[in-house]
Amino acid sequence: MLEIRGHARGGQGMVTAFEILAKIFSQLGDFQVQAFPAFGVERTGAPIQAFLRVAKKEILNRSNIYNPNLIVVFDESLLDMVPVFDGLKDQGAVLINTEKPRSHFADLGKTVYTIPATRISLDHGLGSKSLPIVNAAMIGAIGYLFDANLDILQQTIRKNVPAKPEANAKAAKVAFEIVVGDVFPNTYLHERMHAVGNNEEPVVFNFVESDDPAIGIEAPFWSMPLSKNKTGNWRVVTPKYVDRRPPCNHNCPAGTDVRQFVKLAGEKKYAEAYELLYEHNPFPGVCGRVCPHFCEQNCNRNEFDEGLNIGAIERFLGEQALNIPAERVPVTQKEKIAVVGAGPAGLTAALRLCEKGYAVTVFEALPHAGGMMRSGIPKFRLPDAVLDQEIQRIQDKGVEILLNKRVNIHELTDEYAAVITAVGSHVGTSLHLDNEEELSLDGITFLREFKLSGKDAGIKKGDRIAIIGGGNTAIDVARTTMRLGAEPTIYYRRTIKEMPAIAQEVEEALAEGVHIRFLTAPTAIGKNKKDQTELTLIDMELGEPDESGRRRPVPVAGTEKNLCFQKVIKAIGQRFDDFVFHGKEVEPKQGWLQWADDVPVFCAGDMAWGGTVTEAIGSGNKVAEEVHAFLQELEYHPEETLPDIVLPKDINFTYYLPIPKHRDRVKHPEDLYQNFEELSAGLREQDIVAESARCLHCGDCYSCGNCFNFCPDAAILIDDQGRLRIDYDYCKGCGICAEECPCSAIEFTLTEMAS
């Protein structure tokens, strides 16, 4: 009988190698084979043994091999750790995976074969430097010692390795061909394999078994410090605290760090929260009131109970500005910049450039700054004082605003190094109906004139008003005319689902008594016999989706009807005032415009894209970066790649408690007539703190301690700053922390073996 003993580390593939060798030997003739491993601890890197018996007859021994004929060493570093060569038969041989010359092992006094199996394996892409999988090369070398048929050897390897059959077969072939040694063939090993006779040597006993061996109770224990047993090197997959992007931040067009300002608000660090918010948004008081809050709409908490009332938190923080003085920014740049339009985009761009040290002048056509915030949003949604205060702060920082200055680019080219056009969309669009000019009013103009000069267009108590459109302008017009005592009805050609107005505004309008007729559109406007304004309306139905993805409204023939109104107000869309381009045909778009004149011209705000205050602010932030980069000749790369967003599927909702949303305190007056008071009073401080506590902290560790509690190896520690940290000396990479993290703030990915 031939007996082979192998020494390796767990993970090098020796157990598989011995199983494959058993299969190979069984094909070399009529052999009985027996191969099995002996594990120490069950883990990668631990020293293990494997045994192989090959015999011409039944193998009557199922125990470890103590006196092998051949010892094979898969890992050279074991030579200093384990008594690898113990019990080797006098005539026995060793095969070692090494780059060293055989002379290095001369002291053994045995027949030595060497094979650089690690190098061969790495050459064939088997395993990594830290954990080379050397088994195929070792099989090749062992096979050569026994004159195995290379075809059988390679075939058996291909069939039995768990991965990379070709690379393994090739590595075995290389090893088969280059194994080094003095004795070929090794007749001793061949004889042992083919021996038929009983080779059991007689055992002579002359021992005395002790009557009562003195043994104490040995329960398992570890008596050395844990630092002697760092288990981190078992790890192949590593958890890591990460900062992933939450949906609120991702969906804020202004780029606000929503998650963080909510967190700071919850910690009552209001000034800090305000400063952070202000970095992206100089109009928190405005946005807290009028933004549709894309953050809130996309809040992962919507999947659990209700999204956070981020608007109320933002509004509250906006009020903190009163406690924080604005400091004037000194001019440090030589270039002067002109901004046309003092709306949210223009003022934001101006502020950002002012903060970078530029002298910025904003030209505003109207007698008040604020753009659409001033002229288009009624006072009951946005009181003037809030807007005044936020604009004043921008001026305090150093931005110059010139009012009543309707300018075009040519007036600015001499003095300014760059011009930003941000004139908004203040010109209403047409219904393309006969008599439209004489018989209807433009909604956006009505709102502006009413707000700036109190002109009510002669609307009286009891007037029936038709408002055509479905956007915010239509809603604001309707709610304003309600307050003038009129009875407004909105006619919208699609359904409530397609309505572009902010849902909450629609709800409030309906609550105030505004009528909305859906799937209705005007086809004519004229005067009836009694000289009343008569509107012809037709029913619509929804057809195929149009280019906007919404279903196209199609008139239903024969459904026309005529209705009389005191006023017809259209609010079907706005465009920009092209006076700024001085008669030149320009297609506005975000950023630098292809302008032929000397001065570089940029564009931002509603005239370029968007339609909400927050989008205009984001547009202003961006254009300021681009102008700065242009003037300083820097590279400008707007963010293009889609970041990794934390989605509801990443949240472990089990670890959160349902908490009702804190709703704005809204007061609807009994009588709306001439009442332009703000409806909403926001939230009180204690509710702001409580609402902030509803945040799920998507993608951001909030020290909940789940990882600390669940880690089976106590490998989570709290550092001197009170943060949870992973102790990589002991983390075995089980991944329970990542699995149990409520907010997806722990990444768990395959890494190189930890150092």
Add this chain to the structure above:
Amino acid sequence: MKTEILEKNTGLNKQASRYPRHRQLIMKGNYAAAEAAKLCRVGFVPAYPITPQTTIVERLSEMVSSGEMDAKYTNMDSEHSAFAAALGAALGGERVFTATAGQGLFYAHEVLHAIAHFRLPMVIANVGRPSIPWNIWSDQSDSLAQRDTGWVQFYGESSQEVLDTMIQSYLLAEQLNLPVMVVLDAFYQSHTSENVWVPDIDLVDEFLPAKVPGPMSIDIDNPKAFGGLMPPEHYNKLNYTYWRDAIQVEEKAEQIARDFATLFGREYHNVEAINIGPQTKLVLITVSSITSTARGVIKKYPDIGLLKIRLFKPFPKASVQEALSVLPKDAILAPVERNYMGDREGAIFQEMQRALYGMPFKMYDFYAGAGGKDVPPVTIEKIIHLARTNPKEVNWVDIS
């Protein structure tokens, strides 16, 4: 020399004719158990992994997912659940298999009683390992601790025997409506690759008929509830019928083994007597893989015999008595125990003692190999030496 060996390198073995309708493969014990489940056309495998059993259920999952085996495979959340699922499926009339080891078997203990007393035929494999202090190596204390649950227990010596015994066990289980546990030694069998003759499935089909519903199977035309309270008079009667069938196991198993030998060509018995005759002065008594090593050692000693216990529960009293009846009165018996059951004597000694009541032989107990302690030939030699020179009634070998 090289040419000569190359000529022998002609590929697959030339012994193919030794067992017709078989293939010879190199297979580890765990794979032999999985292979047997496939050959027996097991229809349901509830699985939960545990070292050193894991490769059994891994192999089964491979075979099921590749379509090689037509069965339903379900990952369960614990061994308790796995055995409960096995119980349910067996009630449904399915042929069921699962495998476990050590702690897993301990955890399933309660359900083992339920399966047996519901009289549900099934076969499971247990790869023996002990409990705390943590140990994954070979030991029989886990399955021996289930002696009284009502399960039939076979202990295999080789991968071949595991495969063959599983096939016989399904027949036995379904004939007597009893569950059977086939026990393998950890590593020495579970992870040992060796020559195994694998029968063709149609040969197995000839031996093991398709599963038919048993007396406790669910019959949708005749609905009934299971698991309700059983009053004393019924319980007593149920135990009587259990006992009546359990005492047939010894004879039935022997009959099944005879039929198996006829069809498959390999002979098994409840106990195997090696070199036991009037000349024998000492008989080693073994179960499982230690038997192979003992076989090798006693070849040198014409006056030493070996009794291998293959059917352990119900203990084959008649077979043991018959095997030892030829011994001289002064013969010595020496069980080798790879178990410690919390009593003075080991499990084999205890069972042998009651089987031998009234017989004249002296018996000395030898504990060796608990928790995977290797039992090489030299340890067997030591046991022989001690038994023949100065034995105590109970001896521990290789502890100092």
